[in-house]
Amino acid sequence: GLTLGSTNITANAQGLYRQVFARGLAGGWTGGIYPAIAACPQFLALGPVYHFYAGFAGVAGGVVLTSITESAIAYGAETCNAQMAANAKTPGTFKTVHSSYKPFGPGVGIHIFRNIIATAGLRMFCTPCTSLIEGVSGKSNGFTQLGGDFAGNVCAACLSAPVHQLYGFTVTTPELQVLSGSEKTARMVQFLKDQYLE
Secondary structure, three states: HHHOOOOOOOOOHHHHHHHOOOOHHHHHHOOHHHHHHHHHHHHHHHHHHHHHHHHHHHHHHHHHHHHHHHHHHHHHHHHHHHHHHHHHHHHOOOOOOOOOOOOOOOHHHHHHHHHHHHHHHHHHHHHHHHHHHHHHOOOOHHHHHHHHHHHHHHHHHHHHHHHHHHHHHOOOOHHHOOHHHHHHHHHHHHHHHHHHOO
């Protein structure tokens, strides 16, 4: 659904998921095995690996290093999945699908930036959100902590959504790879305008 959403700006969520499951429930998971395989080590990057990095690089350094590690683990799988979904929608879009084991390629910088925003939600935004909730409520307990964690992650999700859509557009639009840097940037900016401003 996310991949199709990055290539079809006119469909609503219901229309997108009708396309995803057009061939039945089992047909809606094209390429899903690749991100599923990456999910376990990706989860470890967000927990123990973050704490390792933060131990010598601080919170911000830990967020950046964790996000790079997460992209090294998940970029290939997510890109493979997105391109397989694009081929399922429009056969032949990609003659050769990105390898699920290749940790770099088109849009990898966008992927890392998306992960930095998302990881910052968990590791940097939650504390100020919790403090705000505690200040307003006059209480400090498990519920205010939960509310702060929820608010911090919702903020990160809202900020990372356009970046994720841009990543999806970048890896599922093969003609971008032959454009000059300025033409590619113009197409990407136009995509974001079309998605969010029109």
